[in-house]
Structure formats: C-alpha cells, structure tokens
Amino acid sequence: MDSPTSLTPTAAAPAATEPLVIMGAGLVGTLLALYLTRRGHPVHLYERLPDPRKAGLREARSINLALSDRGWRGLAGVGVTDDIRKVGIPMYRRVMHDQRGQLTYQPYGQEGQAIFSVSRDSLNRTLLDLVEAKPDMEITFGQKLTQLDLPARRLHLRDVASGREYDVPYQRLFGVDGAWSAVRGAMQRLDRADYSQQYLEYGYKELTIAAGPNGTWQLEKNALHIWPRGNYLMIALPNLDGSFNATLFFPYEGSLSFDSLRTPEEVEKFFGDVFPDVVPLMPELDTEFFNHPTGSLVTIRCWPWSYQDSVLLLGDAAHAIVPFYGQGMNAGFEDCTVLDRLLDDLGEGDWGRVMDEFERLRKPNTDAMAELALYNFVEMRDRVADPRFLLQKRIEAKIAAQYPAKWLPLYSRVTFSPDTPYAEAWAAGQKQDAIMARLMPHIQVEEDFEKPEVQEMVKSILTE
Ligand SMILES: Cc1cc2nc3c(=O)[nH]c(=O)nc-3n(C[C@H](O)[C@H](O)[C@H](O)COP(=O)(O)OP(=O)(O)OC[C@H]3O[C@@H](n4cnc5c(N)ncnc54)[C@H](O)[C@@H]3O)c2cc1C
Ligand SMILES: NC(=O)C1=CN([C@@H]2O[C@H](COP(=O)(O)OP(=O)(O)OC[C@H]3O[C@@H](n4cnc5c(N)ncnc54)[C@H](OP(=O)(O)O)[C@@H]3O)[C@@H](O)[C@H]2O)C=CC1
Numbered sequence: 176m177d178s179p180t181s182l183t184p185t186a187a188a189p190a191a192t193e194p195l196v197i198m199g200a201g202l203v204g205t206l207l208a209l210y211l212t213r214r215g216h217p218v219h220l221y222e223r224l225p226d227p228r229k230a231g232l233r234e235a236r237s238i239n240l241a242l243s244d245r246g247w248r249g250l251a252g253v254g255v256t257d258d259i260r261k262v263g264i265p266m267y268r269r270v271m272h273d274q275r276g277q278l279t280y281q282p283y284g285q286e287g288q289a290i291f292s293v294s295r296d297s298l299n300r301t302l303l304d305l306v307e308a309k310p311d312m313e314i315t316f317g318q319k320l321t322q323l324d325l326p327a328r329r330l331h332l333r334d335v336a337s338g339r340e341y342d343v344p345y346q347r348l349f350g351v352d353g354a355w356s357a358v359r360g361a362m363q364r365l366d367r368a369d370y371s372q373q374y375l376e377y378g379y380k381e382l383t384i385a386a387g388p389n390g391t392w393q394l395e396k397n398a399l400h401i402w403p404r405g406n407y408l409m410i411a412l413p414n415l416d417g418s419f420n421a422t423l424f425f426p427y428e429g430s431l432s433f434d435s436l437r438t439p440e441e442v443e444k445f446f447g448d449v450f451p452d453v454v455p456l457m458p459e460l461d462t463e464f465f466n467h468p469t470g471s472l473v474t475i476r477c478w479p480w481s482y483q484d485s486v487l488l489l490g491d492a493a494h495a496i497v498p499f500y501g502q503g504m505n506a507g508f509e510d511c512t513v514l515d516r517l518l519d520d521l522g523e524g525d526w527g528r529v530m531d532e533f534e535r536l537r538k539p540n541t542d543a544m545a546e547l548a549l550y551n552f553v554e555m556r557d558r559v560a561d562p563r564f565l566l567q568k569r570i571e572a573k574i575a576a577q578y579p580a581k582w583l584p585l586y587s588r589v590t591f592s593p594d595t596p597y598a599e600a601w602a603a604g605q606k607q608d609a610i611m612a613r614l615m616p617h618i619q620v621e622e623d624f625e626k627p628e629v630q631e632m633v634k635s636i637l638t639e
C-alpha cells in the first residue's frame with residue numbers, strides 16, 4: 176500500500192464538533208463514513224438517491240461486483256468483513272466458454288485463493304445499516320449537490336422530492352459522488368485543473384442467467400464465467416439465489432454491435448450463434464436486451480484531487496476506471512485505508528498536508544490501475560481464448576512455484592495483495608510479460624518447462 180515516508184506526525188487536533196461532510200453514500204462514501212466516525216468525528220452524509228433500503232431496488236447497473244483483497248482490507252479496517260462475507264460467493268477460477276460450448280479453466284491464484292462475487296445492493300445496504308447504527312452520524316437521502324462554492328465552503332443542495340434548494344456551510348468536504356462527481360465538476364473549473372475522460376467504443380448490457388430448480392446454479396457456481404469472442408465478450412458472476420448476472424461488453428457501432436441488433440429475432444440469432452450454451456438459460460433475453468440500459472465505459476483522470484485544506488475527492492470521483500479488472504470499488508476502499516493511515520501518521524492538525532499527501536501517494540497507483548483495467552479488457556475478450564496464452568499462464572504458475580521469492584504473477588499482485596501499490600504491480604507485470612515473450616518460443620507443451628535448457632534459461636533470466 177502507499178505508505179507515507181519520512182513524515183513527522185503533527186499533534187492531533189481536538190475532536191471537531193462541526194461534522195465532516197461526505198457527498199455520496201455509495202460504496203466508498205459509506206465506508207469512508209465508518210472510518211471517519213471511528214476517529215471520533217461527527218459525519219453528515221448527503222445522497223442524491225432515496226434510501227435504497229426503503230425505496231426497493233432501483234434499476235441497478237453493475238448488479239454484482241468482484242471483491243478482492245484490497246477491498247477486504249478496507250472493510251477489515253472498520254471490522255465489517257463478517258457482515259459482507261455472508262453475502263459473498265468465492266470465485267476460484269475463470270471458466271472460458273468457447274463457441275461450441277467447450278470449457279477451459281484458469282485458476283485465479285493458488286489453491287484456496289478467490290475473488291468474491293457480492294451484490295452491489297447488499298453491500299450498499301449493509302454498509303448503510305452499519306453507518307446508521309453509529310452515533311453522531313447523519314445521512315440525508317434525496318439531496319442532490321447542484322453547486323459548490325469552493326472559496327466560501329458552501330454546498331448548494333436540492334431536495335429532489337420537493338425541489339427546495341438550500342445552502343449548507345462546511346469546513347471539510349469529501350467528494351465521493353462517483354464517476355459523474357459534482358464536487359469534481361466544481362474543482363474542474365478552477366485554474367490549472369487537469370481533467371480527461373476517455374470512453375471506449377464499447378458499451379455494456381446486463382442480462383440474467385436464470386437459477387435452476389430450487390435455487391441451484393446452472394453453471395459452475397464458484398467461478399467467473401467468460402465467453403471471449405475476440406472483439407467482444409460476455410461475463411457472468413454468481414448470485415446467492417442461483418442466478419448469474421451476465422454482462423455483455425459489445426461495440427456500440429459496426430457490423431456486430433448494439434446498433435446492428437434491432438429486433439428480437441436478430442438478438443436471438445446472434446446469441447444462438449455465438450453463445451449457444453447459455454442461451455437456453457436466459458429466458459428473459461429479449462426483454463432484458465431491449466429494456467435494460469446500455470452503459471458506457473470510461474476512464475476519468477483528474478488532478479488535483481484536493482482544494483486547499485477543505486475538499487478531497489476519493490473513489491470514482493477521483494479515478495473512474497473501466498471495470499475489466501474488477502478493481503474500481505476495491506481501489507476506492509483502498510483510498511479509505513490509505514487516508515486513515517495518513518491520519519494516524521500525520522495527525523489531524525493539518526488537513527491540507529494530509530490531503531496533499533493522499534493525492535501524491537494515490538495518483539500514480541490509480542493511474543496504473545486505469546492502465547491495468549484496459550490491459551485486462553484485451554486479456555478477457557481475446558487472449559483467454561488462445562491456448563498459447565493459457566499455456567503461458569500455466570508456465571508462469573510453475574515459475575512462481577519454483578521461484579516464489581522472485582516471481583509473483585501480475586494477477587496475484589493486483590488481486591491477492593492487500594497492499595502492493597498498483598504502480599509496482601503494473602511495472603513488475605510488464606517486466607514479466609517481456610520475460611515470457613523471450614521464454615515462450617522455447618516452450619510448445621507444458622512438459623517443455625522441465626527441459627534442462629529451458630530450466631537454465633529461466634534461472635539465468637531471473638538472476639539477470
Ligand atoms: C459494469 C461495472 C462492473 C463493475 N464491477 C466491479 C467489480 O467487480 N469490482 C470492483 O471493485 N468495482 C467494479 N466496478 C466499479 C465500481 O462500481 C465503482 O468503482 C464503485 O461503485 C465506486 O464507488 P463510489 O462510491 O466511488 O461511487 P458510486 O458507487 O457511484 O457512489 C457515488 C454515490 O454518489 C451519489 N451522487 C452522485 N452525484 C451526486 C450529487 N450530485 N449529489 C449527491 N449525491 C450524488 C450517487 O447517487 C452514488 O450513490 C464496476 C463498475 C461497472 C460499471
Ligand atoms: N468507469 C466506468 O466505465 C463506469 C463506472 N461506473 C461507476 O459505477 C457507479 C454506479 O453506476 P450506476 O449505478 O450505473 O450509475 P449511473 O451510470 O446510472 O449514473 C448515475 C448518474 O450519473 C449521471 N451520469 C451517468 N452517465 C453519465 C454521463 N455519461 N455523463 C454525465 N453524467 C452521467 C446521471 O445523472 P443525472 O441523472 O443527474 O444526469 C446518472 O443518473 C457510477 O457512479 C460510477 O462511479 C458506472 C458506469 C461506468
């Protein structure tokens with residue numbers, strides 16, 4: 176994890192009575208609230224949407240999420256892992272489905288290592304329950320931030336139900352209002368604010384693979400399923416009720432695209448041709464395809480993430496990434512861990528310093544994660560269908576077993592490390608890719624790895 180270096184702790188400030196304001200009660204906002212309240216601060220959370228626990232399910236997108244070690248560490252810091260573990264399903268491997276319905280497998284890590292499928296809604300509700308149980312915590316739902324006066328430290332909010340508009344002063348504001356952050360929007364209008372957004376030419380559509388009789392799973396339960404098709408892909412993550420949430424990542428335009436599938440017949444023909452094994456398990460395919468929204472996919476980078484000592488962006492508001500590594504929420508949870516650690520190390524006497532240090536530590540790592548997410552897009556839609564790639568992964572696992580001190584696969588560094596900085600993982604992964612490019616021409620089948628000349632080559636490369 177990003178750790179502060181050679182910093183002198185400053186004296187902790189007396190507990191502030193004015194609440195810290197958090198804008199956005201999504202995944203990261205609620206976790207952040209738990210961290211800040213644990214430090215003795217009153218917290219006021221504002222959220223644009225109604226309380227999901229009262230309003231029922233909205234038409235949620237990204238229905239389930241992969242939670243991995245960084246996310247678990249973030250949850251562990253406020254002692255809530257047990258609550259979440261109850262609603263998670265471990266996924267130990269990728270299962271690839273080819274066009275004839277044949278399966279290949281790729282374990283995520285070592286025996287017993289898994290990423291967890293959790294429902295966004297359960298996670299959000301659980302975190303909200305935990306937040307609400309704390310004293311000195313206020314959550315106001317249905318309040319949308321419409322304007323932010325940064326120099327005057329004043330929020331302008333609209334009560335969504337009544338339309339009433341009002342101002343709220345603050346001393347410290349945490350902008351955790353997601354990829355389309357209004358807090359960031361205000362900061363972007365300042366002098367020397369950098370901002371970029373890059374959309375993929377792909378969108379995503381969420382679909383359902385039905386549960387079998389008595390809530391049984393019709394595909395392997397403890398796995399993440401992938402239908403890699405070169406230029407596009409579908410994935411599926413398991414739910415507790417026996418269903419799977421499938422997501423099609425597909426071009427917006429072109430000969431095979433959202434644009435080209437206009438009728439139920441076209442959708443059925445397309446799915447029947449390219450995903451034949453799963454179509455019989457998707458009885459609502461047509462309705463869902465035409466009724467569910469098509470989501471866009473974007474990488475957002477900005478700088479700075481803070482304003483004086485009064486505003487800090489975290490989570491997607493600071494670094495929205497495409498979902499292909501399953502790390503957006505995990506990175507946001509890691510933001511909370513890093514901020515908490517900085518507050519321990521630096522004290523709370525100088526928030527400006529804490530905020531500066533936070534963005535300095537986090538930015539290179541979330542930039543690296545943005546690259547990794549794009550890298551995994553190509554891997555998931557294309558490379559996992561290539562037997563040579565799967566062979567390479569098996570060889571990497573053998574190298575890791577033989578030289579554990581020298582080789583940890585990139586996926587493990589990103590996913591199964593609670594704290595390796597993303598930038599360090601990405602740099603090591605690029606080096607490993609270069610090594611594998613030298614080695615693989617000498618390996619045609621798995622047994623070739625045992626040949627003395629290959630063993631010699633591996634040894635010599637690793638000691639270079
Ligand atoms: C298809 C898909 C799959 C994904 N899969 C994974 C995965 O497997 N693993 C993973 O780690 N990540 C995944 N992600 C990323 C993950 O969803 C995000 O990183 C995560 O939701 C970010 O949390 P957040 O709290 O920063 O933002 P959000 O969860 O978006 O929360 C922001 C909150 O702020 C509120 N808000 C917004 N604007 C305002 C305003 N003006 N006023 C008041 N409130 C406001 C919103 O209503 C929302 O509740 C996925 C994303 C997508 C799209
Ligand atoms: N990096 C990525 O590719 C993606 C990341 N995500 C993350 O997951 C979170 C939850 O996703 P989900 O529930 O689907 O949220 P939504 O995509 O439904 O977005 C929530 C709100 O953000 C605003 N919004 C959405 N798309 C855009 C856009 N292209 N430009 C400007 N504003 C937009 C809209 O606000 P209004 O109604 O006021 O206009 C919308 O109602 C998001 O907040 C985001 O952080 C989600 C999708 C893609």
Ligand SMILES: Nc1ccccc1C(=O)C[C@H](N)C(=O)O
Pocket residue numbers: 240241269290399410498499500501551
């Ligand atoms: N949650 C996701 C959402 C969309 C796309 C991929 C994921 C993944 O989790 C991929 C997984 N990490 C993998 O590498 O197989």
